[in-house]
Amino acid sequence: MPSPLLAVKRVSKRFGATQVLDNVTLDIAESEFLTILGESGSGKTTLLRIIAGFEQAMSGEIWMRGQRLDTLPSNKRNVYTVFQSYALFPHLSVFENVAYGLRAKKVRGGEISERVGAVLAQVRMTDYAQRRPAQLSGGQQQRVALARALVNRPDLLLLDEPLSALDASLRVHMQGELHALQRETGITFVFVTHDQEEAMALSDRIAVLRGGRIEQLDTPRTLYNQPRSCYVASFIGKTNLLRAQVRNGIARAGNFCWPVAIPDGEVLFSLRPENIKLVSAAEIPREGAIRLKGTVRRSVFSGASEMLEVECDGGIVLKVRVATSAITSPEVSLEISPEYMIPLVEKE
């Protein structure tokens, strides 16, 4: 990676007896869309607030473009925030809300109206310039909040669950707008959310935060296909967790086994439901594939696909995602390629 825009180095934070952030290290590249994903209480908002300058880290450093950032007060950082509640100034018009940062920096009047006009056009809010925030819908307030930050040409834009206040359909729409805006402006986004689907849809990379530590930092694809821990595997998407005994390069769970390249011991494996194939018993097994027989106990229809719960011989229950109405009888045969068995690190 070229030298990063932002480097978070060993940042820790504690509120009373609670360790909120524990030695967090994180590099963010120029023009990247990075998501900090975590459940509530994982420390994701605190990390964002430390980068913004609203909280002080207890130890660790933050650097931006080779300069120390965490020693600057929040009003001296070229880092801007889109707040969860938008935090628009209720007594100012949309125009004045957006112009606020420029006025604080004593930008000339002519340039202010020019830049505010341009950014309002970018978020399609030109017609609302004279309205008060209370006269706008949630989606419109969201756009004003974005415009208010973007007009300052930030090096880094922080977004604190900006879509969580919107209803589902609007949220998906705003995701699209947000993504397009980031590509258009090339500004680095750090996006905080607890919604893994949102994170997958938007991000270049996702940092999964848990209990104040980064559990895994990878692209959405890698995170999904090669989860490193049990937490990541089950937090992102649906998965089957299989406990297996590994001995001499062979893993065994229940009464089936497959070859692995990891040291001996008890290991947890993740197997995505869509990586299990439904085959007819008459078909000849593929080379090296695991073949299982089982009984469908339950099926959940969800439109494009169906999720089956199959009880295999030996008592293991697997979730299997199949195309709709692929099954004709409850007795089924399953086939699994061993490369889809992803070994996980359990909580150390």
Added chain:
Amino acid sequence: MYSRAYQRFVALPPLAWVTLFLLVPYAFLFCYSFWQVRSGAVIHAWTLRNYGELVRNPLYFDVLLRSARIAASVTLLALLLGVPLAYFLSTRVQQHKNLLYQLVIIPLWVSYLVRAYAWKTILGGTGVLNTLLVYCGILHEPAGFLLYSPFAVILTLTHIYTPFVFLPVYASMEHIPRSLVEAAHDLGASNVRTFWSIIFPLALPGVIAGATFAFVLSLGDFIAPLLIGGPNGVMISNIVVSLFGAAYDWPLGAAISLCMLLLVVFLITGTERLERRLQGGL
């Protein structure tokens, strides 16, 4: 929810109270202001002479003007003390916030008279302040202007009414979401800019309410001027008191009271409308 009979039943006591102790006295006041006193007896004959006297005799208007000046000074000083205090307590203080808040409230528990007398002991010729100033050699002899002057009245009333400004201002500042202040900082605003562009405008309804309290309460005050005002510190209510007392001219006193009442009602409706407009804009 509740039956109509029940609603009427519970509304009755307060209604009776208001009628008996507010509306009836006001009606008396209204009638009295159109009557007259002749050779020590109230004549129940309708006349506008009392109101004519108020217009004709410049004394009343002068005293009213002085009262308004004193009340305005008190309001200004109470704002200068109360608003920064509220700002400091609401945004800067992290620890012991409650304790400091209580410290501002505690003077309200002490009797008004005690506080007025306290200033008498502080400001008097042999009072704490003069003794100290003379002892330190700043003054050669005790300063006489400290006590029995409009200055003393303003000082005392400011002391008494500052909490009345502080409370509503503090309440409105506490209602400002923390994220707005953070957003202002985030956008590059200094503390001073944040105060004037965000906090003060949003706390303005509280400021107006506090200023109204301070002005109206000071305007009608008569104990502070009585105790420490001296001849130059006489306020309009002192005149009303003496008219109802030693001077025995209830009708004229009633006329002044009624004028004051109208003035205050006018002021309160005006500021209330202003407050509502400000809040409606939010």
